[in-house]
Amino acid sequence: MRLAHEDVQRAAARIGGHVRRTPVAEVGPGLLLKLEGMQHSGSFKVRGAFNRILAAVEAGPFPEGGVIAASGGNHGLAVAYAARALGVRAEIFVPEVCAPVKVEGLRRLGAEVTQTGAIYADAYEASQKRAADTGALEIHAYDQYDVAAGQGTLAVELLEQVPDGVDTVLVAVGGGGLVAGIVAGLDGRASVVAVEPELIPTLHRALDAGEPVHVEVTGVGADALGASRIGRIGLQTTTGRVSSVLVSDDAIVEARRALWRDFHVAAEHAGAAALAALRSGVYVPEDGERVAVIVCGANTDPATLTG
Missing domain, CATH: 3.40.50.1100 (Rossmann fold)
Structure with missing residues (x-):
């Protein structure tokens, strides 16, 4: 579709x-x-992050676990920024190749950061497991309609x-x-x-x-x-x-x-x-x-x- x-x-x-x-x-x-x-x-990336979170807020109720995302860096920064602006907890998974400047930025925005795996796909797999445990709203880096529409x-x-x-x-x-x-x-x-x-x-x-x-x-x-x-x-x-x-x-x-x-x-x-x-x-x-x-x-x- x-x-x-x-x-x-x-x-x-x-x-x-x-x-x-x-x-x-x-x-x-x-x-x-x-x-x-x-x-x-x-x-x-912040365009898609805001759209995904705000659409979920409209649909309600919003998950107590907040939001979770896997990212090479920019998507995580966007989710962390949007989450902070909207008063939502954010947990971000990034691969080991993520630029240090982006990891530092995530932490400055108040996100909980987990760095794992060699590439994005590894971080994404880890984030899915975590979301299943916490019930957090997943914000995919690119393959969700609300995210792509925001971009x-x-x-x-x-x-x-x-x-x-x-x-x-x-x-x-x-x-x-x-x-x-x-x-x-x-x-x-x-x-x-x-x-x-x-x-x-x-x-x-x-x-x-x-x-x-x-x-x-x-x-x-x-x-x-x-x-x-x-x-x-x-x-x-x-x-x-x-x-x-x-x-x-x-x-x-x-x-x-x-x-x-x-x-x-x-x-x-x-x-x-x-x-x-x-x-x-x-x-x-x-x-x-x-x-x-x-x-x-x-x-x-x-x-x-x-x-």
């Missing part, structure tokens, strides 16, 4: 008073950057901010929640290019196979784009509705440096992946094409921005 535009519209109405309207910067002819690194908790509010916002419209939106893909939300949120008003690291081609391989398939998780984007299998919502919503391209780790690193050097925009590697498709020539716009690049996260060590 595909995520619907109406799901995203409802999410936008629900979370509007809880999230920031992040800026759009025109940095070149026909080139726009949607700066989701300036969102609460440093990434787009799609980014696209609704983008269209409102750019009244002349955009032709194409470039977005990085991990588990598929953001790209699904954007496809549903745009509702055919712009093309979508799904960008993944060559080393983690989760959606790319699934589109070829017609079903989610397991991929190894490695490379510079592993902490934030580290889903080993695309979500069902992501695959069903994007099939036949996106172009899929792959970028090298070197291209991601270069794009991240360029964001800081040229625009003073701090981004983690995942946040720079979409721009890497343009800068490396993997995606070449037509003459006059207006392209919006989603800079999806900024949770990184500032000391590494030029390295």
Whole structure:
């Protein structure tokens, strides 16, 4: 079942008073950057976290165990932020590859943190066992309708901010929640290019196979784009509705440096992946094409921005 535009519209109405309207910067002819690194908790993920929790509050009664999530870092930060804002207990499971800056951030937000397993899938398995014991509300990093619908509010916002419209939106893909939300949120008003690291081609391989398939998780984007299998919502919503391209780790690193050097925009590697498709020539716009690049996260060590 595909995520619907109406799901995203409802999410936008629900979370509007809880999230920031992040800026759009025109940095070149026909080139726009949607700066989701300036969102609460440093990434787009807080949109889905708020929508999931608030939808559960509406449905009631809310679990006494609070909320629980597994994350490579950004999703956990978002859940912890939303939970604190709404007065809800949060427990977050992260893999060992999670960046220290993100683990520290989780603890500052008051979440109980458990670091376990080599990759996201390991942390997710541990979180499921814990949720079964406590009855806490599970907030999946990408494969829940409320979560994906919340992420799609980014696209609704983008269209409102750019009244002349955009032709194409470039977005990085991990588990598929953001790209699904954007496809549903745009509702055919712009093309979508799904960008993944060559080393983690989760959606790319699934589109070829017609079903989610397991991929190894490695490379510079592993902490934030580290889903080993695309979500069902992501695959069903994007099939036949996106172009899929792959970028090298070197291209991601270069794009991240360029964001800081040229625009003073701090981004983690995942946040720079979409721009890497343009800068490396993997995606070449037509003459006059207006392209919006989603800079999806900024949770990184500032000391590494030029390295």
